[in-house]
Amino acid sequence: MSHIVRKWTERISNAWALQDFQLKSATIRREVSPIQTTEYRLEIEWFPPGTAMIDDLNPPGTVYAEVNLTLDLLTSFIVVQNEDLRKKPLPLSSTKQRDVVAWIQENTGLQQKVDYELEREEQGENGSEYFFTSRLAGRKISPGGYLEVKINSEGVIVFFTLTGFFSKFYPKIQVEAASEEEPRNIEEWKNQQVILFGTLKESGYQLLYGVEEAFLDDVEERFILEWSNEKSIQKIPRSEHKPGKLWEDFRKSHIISEEEMDSSVPHPDAIPISQGEREACFQVITDYMRMHRPNESGKWVIERLERQHGMIEASVSPISTLDRIMDKFKFVYDSKDKSIIEILNKRELFEDLVDSSIPKPQVTKEEATAILNQDIFFEPYYLYDRKQKRLKSTWMIDCHMFVDAQTGKKIWE
Template sequence: MDERIQKLIDSAKTKFGLGDYYLETHGFFRNVNIFNETIYTFYMEWFPKHVAKPDDDSNPEGTAVIEFNLHAGKFERTIFVMGKTYAKDGIAFPNMDFNDIIKWIEEETGLIYGKQFQLRRQQEREFYFEGCIDGIAVSPGAFIEVNLDQDGKLTLFSVTGPFPSKNMVIEETYHLSLEKIEHLAKEQLKLIEYPSDEQKKIIPVYGVEEIFVTNDGRSTIPYELDDSPYVRIDEIIVWDEPMNEPFERKEIRWFEDITAEQAFSNEPSPDSFPITKEEQDRCVQSVKDFLRQVYPNDTGKWLLKTLKRNKGYIHATVRANYRDDGVFQRKLEIIIDANRFQAVNYLDNEMMLRIFDQFQAPDEVTVTKEEAFEKIKEWFELKPVYIYDFDQKQYVLCGKIDCQYGVNAASGEVILLDELI
């Protein structure tokens, strides 16, 4: 076995007290973070020696799943399956002292409590932390989770997301207030049709669309759920003639065979390579050919939004070239072979949207946007957040506009949005 791999295995066994375990499997995987860095992770699955393997190939209770980030040189995930640990002389906090837990996290991660991470919530022996910059939250989010059993033994440790270093932050004093940006807050109030599963009904609601406002109050940055690097295209796809050839889906290979040499040399993942203009043009043509085959009568009805690399493929996000008031919009994810530039598979959310066709139609809207704004403006939230700006490649201070409440556009009732769906 490669000496470097053996060293990681021995380190994990000693650190987490796995004397009563045996190594069942191990290997490497890689991903590309928001900074376009290739991150290699060495994973291990340790089985308890005295517990029989389940017949369904699942991991037995007490299995230790451990991941080591080669880029950071740190363990970043340890999970004991079903919250059961058979570790001896591993990581434990018998007194369950919060300060001891904080000190251990700081040692493991190199982060400073209160400066780079802070407590988000605690539920008995479960501790949830979030990334921050001097107490101000960051976006994309970064999280640390620690779970203990009744004896204080570690059953889960997880570090997720980027924790920014000082040199990546443009530090400044926060100047925003809701009074200063009330016009922007009002613009974010949108009429949306919420599908209520409990009532089996579509409910028209005025709700706030989250957005970030720069600290000078002059511009906004959209709230993105997908924080992976992408290329924006925004092109309506049109054609003159359909293609009469049937589309055949091909199996997608999501798992890569990563060698030790690739991992330890930190070979850049193909997913980190830019999508050149020539490749973009070929992807646009691939999307057009796909739509001509699968949706032959829909010329001009689809908008190619973005392209991004993922596991050796290029994913094209395509949305319907219209927007209704529904929470969920019609969307396609077209998967393109990055070598041959041909669509090989796709996802369509139409089946999910059809579920809502059975819901009762929304009542007539009787409340204006201005009336709705006056009803809930006292519940608007503006919280400081350091957001990663992909153009500047640094974290910039913004205010996040949000609101947990909405207004029923038919009845005028103020409602908590979390209770609606």
């Protein structure tokens, strides 16, 4: 057992009353952080005394913990299925919010009203549960940070997780001074962000108008797919590997030793997509769309391109938001051998589930915008800029109401 694993297993065991539990596993993984940097995490499992795996499943009362080694911080402690078999675990003074908040500050350094705010709480016969989200100078942050704490009826914590981005843990990130000025061009943004979309119901489709949330000064990269049918199409390169096997192999490949943490090898998902990778991926997608939708040049756009599990994932949507109800593609691309691993086609996925046609909207976009006008709001945010590596002050447009495109009736989300 390495030094860092021994240190944390002993620390958690003593603090969380696991002295008589069996240490089942301890694994160090190379992971990617919420801001696309490389971090190292330690995952630990304990079994209750005298228990073992049952049909490849962990026994009741198993305890799981996760430590962010880069931050030197416990980020998860979970008693599986809340079946707590520990002897005399230390309870909080009470299950009230003030005692939960005091525990969070003592164990993470995060302060309420400075680093996070209460999102909601749930009280039940078996205990209390609290959900918190990250803040910076009173503003929400993107990417967000989340805290969840569950206390049983005896006042003992049986579930704790800290995930996502909290600015206090990344003090070197520059924070742009917040402007209290109201956002400009409000009406223009409202008109732009109200879109028509559909939801799947048992009886068919329901058409709704709603606000597509967006950050006001965050220009997302979009690539419109256009092609000419004059040139012949080369065979679309398809990988012979199964996605599930590739993802499992990828996950296993990032189980490392303590010594390997010093090598500073970046997590593949933290490496920016190069221009060459981008162009090669776009070409394969363009060829595929040209082959399967030859008459739809200029009607499709690549909206998102990111690394996941070492692969490149691309979301391809119709430019018309109405067409997105039944039509959308997701491509998983291997940049190493320049081949497509998987294609998810929304039309194929849903064609057997729904045989009804899409109804024609009876309410115009302009009418829907007028109906939603008083419900649309602009919320101050801090947005992490990956290119400039700083938190910039901005606003997000959003709305919690929808308009039924058939009746004009308002609907709460």
